[in-house]
Amino acid sequence: AQSVTQLDSQVPVFEEAPVELRCNYSSSVSVYLFWYVQYPNQGLQLLLKYLSGSTLVKGINGFEAEFNKSQTSFHLRKPSVHISDTAEYFCAVSDLTTGGGNKLTFGTGTQLKVEL
Amino acid sequence: NAGVTQTPKFRILKIGQSMTLQCAQDMNHNYMYWYRQDPGMGLKLIYYSVGAGITDKGEVPNGYNVSRSTTEDFPLRLELAAPSQTSVYFCASSSVAGGTDTQYFGPGTRLTVL
Structure with a gap:
């Protein structure tokens, strides 16, 4: 069965x-890949997806991901x-x-905390 | 266009009680999904449906039942609530197979079983 590992449970970063x-x-051999974002007390929404083609995928809000x-x-x-963010x-x-x-x-998620 | 709606938003159940979590979508999507989200565990698929009258088990189906009599609605039934079913439940839908394109999620139902 397929599994997904998100190595960091929390990532703090400055603005x-x-x-x-x-x-x-x-x-x-053949996978489709997605990133979803969940804002506090909301459902998930799609950030970006890789289905085929260019390995660099651009999503909403300035995010991008690279399929390797x-x-x-x-x-x-x-x-x-x-x-x-x-x-x-x-x-x-x-x-x-x-x-x-x-x-x-789905992976277990990474909490991104942006600080001033 | 309301998208995916879920009711109720919150519910507290006693052990052994039953309830139905409602999910509806107005996007004419064939595919619908139920997930549970537990802290630090990500989302686990409970059941899914590829169209009216067709449902299948996901990763964690025990203790739950579903039905899909219409394209719009996909209720999730808990027959004998247990503390292990305390979780946040999300319904989602997609126009094509949910592993090949965007899934649209509802706002969730927070369930506590005491």
């Missing part, structure tokens, strides 16, 4: 500093964070090789 949130998934097949990683980055971020993967296109496997 206007760069940030990288790490995500690794278990190896598979050899390292089975999909790290999320932002060059300059804002206080409003404080939220929990979830990496998710679907494994198409096992017929799992109907559903996602």
